[in-house]
Amino acid sequence: MEFDHNTSAGYLINHVARLFFEGLRKRIEPFGIVPGQFPALLALWQKDGQTQKELVEKLDIEQATMANTLNRMERDGLILRKDHPTDGRAKIIWLTPKANSIRDDAYRAASTVNEMALSDLSPDERKQFIDTMQRVIRTFHKD
Amino acid sequence: MEFDHNTSAGYLINHVARLFFEGLRKRIEPFGIVPGQFPALLALWQKDGQTQKELVEKLDIEQATMANTLNRMERDGLILRKDHPTDGRAKIIWLTPKANSIRDDAYRAASTVNEMALSDLSPDERKQFIDTMQRVIRTFHKD
DNA sequence: CAGATTTATATAGCTTACTATATATTGTTG
């Protein structure tokens, strides 16, 4: 039996993901954030004051992973966890001024990586690529 | 400024990569291997008896990452490290009978994940997707 | 309404990435 890693979707995806991750790391390091914090920051920049549970559902990440990432973000002065007004179990996550102040720079950094990575593709090919990934995600969720 | 994670290539790639990783994990667990060992195993199944340096170059992974992955593979009885016959610094990595015995099962597991993930795509769309990822990897390496 | 179940978060332990640094051997060069 044969198996060619160069035509294996999983193998290629993993490789591409590592390249994006490191490309983003380099570009956001100056702002004091790391790539793993990006999804939570995006969600909170869009709507501040969410519970951990809301973030977990939006980002499709495990609860324990989110809790640990939020620990590091709290340590780094990016968020504060305050008590939920009516639910004693829950905490609400609020961005600090520091987190708000780097928003535009971070958007630009992420856009720059995306632009660089797709620079060899035509507008149609880019659209197709994005669309295919969205379909693959939906297929996984059906599985 | 706006930034939509649902149309960000980097965001989507990261999500898809996690889904592949976990999909593979479930399917290869019965054989006593984990996803991070897969790239090294593929390279060694193709050509047994390579140095760490050769693997690092083929897999585009950092040397320290490879060393640690090989440590776990040695611990798990998948490989042996033997002295290089002429270069005292180098070690040669050899697969154990255990690693060889799971090869076909592992190939099948990986193919199953790929097939499932791409099941919603036409043959042309799959080809296009694979081709695009190869182009994106090349673009990153030019950067 | 007391006891059982569910829910929200936290923590422990593992893997797999990374950077930075250490160590030993090989190769080069004055």
Added chain:
DNA sequence: CAACAATATATAGTAAGCTATATAAATCTG
């Protein structure tokens, strides 16, 4: 050929993913 530079591997420390488990609060149910 001795000193220096380059190369191959290993290790320490951090991040970000996972599963499994713990804890406290809320909800449901007989």
